[in-house]
Every structure is written in C-alpha cells, then in structure tokens.
Amino acid sequence: MKRPTAYHHGDLPRIILRATLSLIEQEGVAHLSMREIARNAGVSHAAPYHHFGDKAGVIAALAADGFELLEAALRSAVERAEGPQARFEACGRAYVRFAVGHPAYFRVMFRPERASAEEHSRVSPRAHAAYQVLVEVVSECRRAGLGLGVAPRALVLTGWSTVHGLASLLVNGPSALGAGALDNPERLERVVAKTLGTLLAQGARDR
Amino acid sequence: MKRPTAYHHGDLPRIILRATLSLIEQEGVAHLSMREIARNAGVSHAAPYHHFGDKAGVIAALAADGFELLEAALRSAVERAEGPQARFEACGRAYVRFAVGHPAYFRVMFRPERASAEEHSRVSPRAHAAYQVLVEVVSECRRAGLGLGVAPRALVLTGWSTVHGLASLLVNGPSALGAGALDNPERLERVVAKTLGTLLAQGARDR
C-alpha cells in the first residue's frame, strides 16, 4: 500500500465532493460553479475534470452517494427496531435524521432540475434501492396484519410523503415562517413517527 | 378607464410574471435569467427593470403572489367544508391541489436559496397569512375536542409536513423513482387527507 502524496494524491475526488457539499450547504445548489468547487478544494479549476467528466458529473456522483447513505441509514434503523410497526416508524425517523444531518446531500438528491440521461441512469438505481427499504418494511407490516385498509403502494407513498415533508421543511428552512416555528425538530420527528404508526394501526380506508 | 396600448401597455408586469412562471415550469428556477424572461415576454431585455428592480425582485413578486393564491385557496376550501375535521382535511387537500396546479409558484415559494432582506420582508407576511389559516383550523379543532393529545403547534406542523411532502414529491417529480410511482395523485391526495383526519381523531400522544 502506497501512501499517496499531495501531488497525485489520489484523494482528489473525495476532496472535491466534500468541497462541493460544503458549498451547497452554504449557498445552495443553484449558484454552484466548477471553478468555485476547485477553489474550495485548493486545486486548479481544470483538475476536477479529470475525475468527473463535467459539472453534472459531480452532482450526479453526490446524488448517488446520498442515496447510498440514505439506504444505509434506513437499513440500519430497520435492523435495530423490533417488530414491523416499530420498524416502519424507525424508518421514518431515520429519513428525517438523514435529511437534517446531511442537508446538502438531501438537496442534491431531490433537486427538481432535469437530469441528463447519463446522470439519471447512475442515480436512479441507488434511489430505487433506498425506496425498496420502505417497500419491504411495508410488506412486512401487511403480513403482520397492519395497514390492510390502504393499498400498499399508497401506504408507502403516504409514509414517504409525511417524512419527506418534514425533512424538506427542516432542510430548506422555513423561509416562509417566522423564526422559531421549527425550533424543536426532535419533537416534530417524534410526532411524525407517531403519525406513521397511527397510519398503520388505523389502516384508513382507501375508499 | 383607458385601454392601454401595446406600447406602454401597462400590462407588462403581468406579462413578465407570466413569462417567468412558464420558464420556471419548463426549466426550473435555477437557470432562470432576466434576459430569457424578457425574450419570453417579447420585450427588450432592459424593460423588466422598470417594473421590478432586479432579478430578485421578479422572484420575490412571484413568491408573494404565490402565497396570496395559496391563502385564497385554503380559505376557500375551509369555507366550503363543514365541521372542524372536514375543514382540516379540506385544507390539506387544497394545499396539494395548489402545488400540483401551480408548480412554478410552489417552487419559487419554497426554494431554499437565501433571500435578500427586502425580498424576505415582502414575502414573509404573505406566507404567514397562509400559515395562519392552518393555525385557525387547528384551533377550531381543539375547541371541538379534536387532536388534544398533540401540542397545537406540533399538530399544525405535522399536518403541514404531511401535505407538503406529497406536494413536493408531486411537483419536483419523482426524479428518484421509476415512472409511474406517483401516477395517481388524486388517490394519494385522498389518502393523505385521511391521514390528517386520523392524526386529529387519534390525537397521538406527544411523548
């Protein structure tokens, strides 16, 4: 094993991604520029092109990493919980925690801009894998007789909506509201998790 | 009453806002440019500066209008429903409908970018007014003995999260998921509304 040196350090990709994340946290994904990323990484502005083909490549890499992290967080939460309903709730809490803990990833993952086909093909499978965790948990719930009143897919998406909404509001900031409206994220997280449980237990009729 | 003519038509502000909305729908808010807006409005690229001070001014105007429309939609939904719980649910459905019906407004209203102080002062009161509708409905619910198990503010925010999440996923597109995952928004909207009802009826214990 060789230790990479500063020049040709072999670590540049990671450093670039880190720099990008920190820029996104500070200024949002809209005004991100390759030159600023390179500056932030302490490297000439052409260097990133050796590792990521272009700007979209950097963002796609981040989004893919983000979904991988999310999936890992969800799986780990699911494994630690006992019983289907607890797993469903734990999933929801983990989702919100992920978003709050990694706001830059979260923004990149769900930014509405059109992605190139190449970017999409790279990110989409990772996203799907994360989504699959939720699907599995819901399946397990149904086998245990929970949430039978709602179509499974609707249950998955409603659960997802609930936690995604809280996550969005927490991450994107209550640009809308007076300060302090969201000042107790942990309590909100708990309430939202309870909501998920209620959703399951009640099995609201899907007409 | 004078009819404005094409030159000095007096309608340019409205036309510019319309053009901006249509650009946002097509390409997102990220790559929006003043010159493109002017082009889209069929006017020289300096013309918009006479009506909105700068680029941020155009976006602030849209966001303010958006919150005004949202408030109107919520109030109208509330007025048409009977009973506190029905009003709460109607509010949620109206929120989702608003987002789906006016995706460009929705994106501008909740875009995470830092706003200037001036922009904030212009948009914030409108946002607060819309938020207030929810607060009032929740108050009414509590007076009717609904949702007593949850702190009122938590109830407002959880309800908001639930509908905001669905709205975000519908508007920002399931860039994450395979096509078709969200192909029945109406059914989802119904399930989400039911979730709100469940939230209230159950009054999930906060802790």
Added chain:
DNA sequence: TGTACATCAGTGAACGCGCGTTCACTGATGTAC
C-alpha cells in the same frame, strides 16, 4: 538496481458565451394653462 518509457493527475492560459445591470436615448402618454 537502473534506465527508458508510458501513463496519470495536475497546471495555467485561452476560448467564447450569456448574464445582470447601467445608460443615454426616444417615442407615447398625461397634465397645466
């Protein structure tokens, strides 16, 4: 171990571009008398 060579991962100059904004201008509209 030493040497020759290929490849890798950086650098810095250069390109062309669209952008936001300003400015002097001009034609249309509104107002005073």
Added chain:
DNA sequence: TGTACATCAGTGAACGCGCGTTCACTGATGTAC
C-alpha cells in the same frame, strides 16, 4: 381645443464578469526489461 412640457415605459448599445470547457504542457508515478 391647442400647445408646451413633464413623465412614463420602452429600446438598444455597452460594460465588466464569472462561468464551463478545452488544450498543450509538465512533473510525478508505475512498469518492463
């Protein structure tokens, strides 16, 4: 009603800028013999 003038709402040229990307280059690293 007519005329003089102020104001309003556009135009088009011009500015300076940072950007994404390309390119020839160079120094460091890895490999064959």
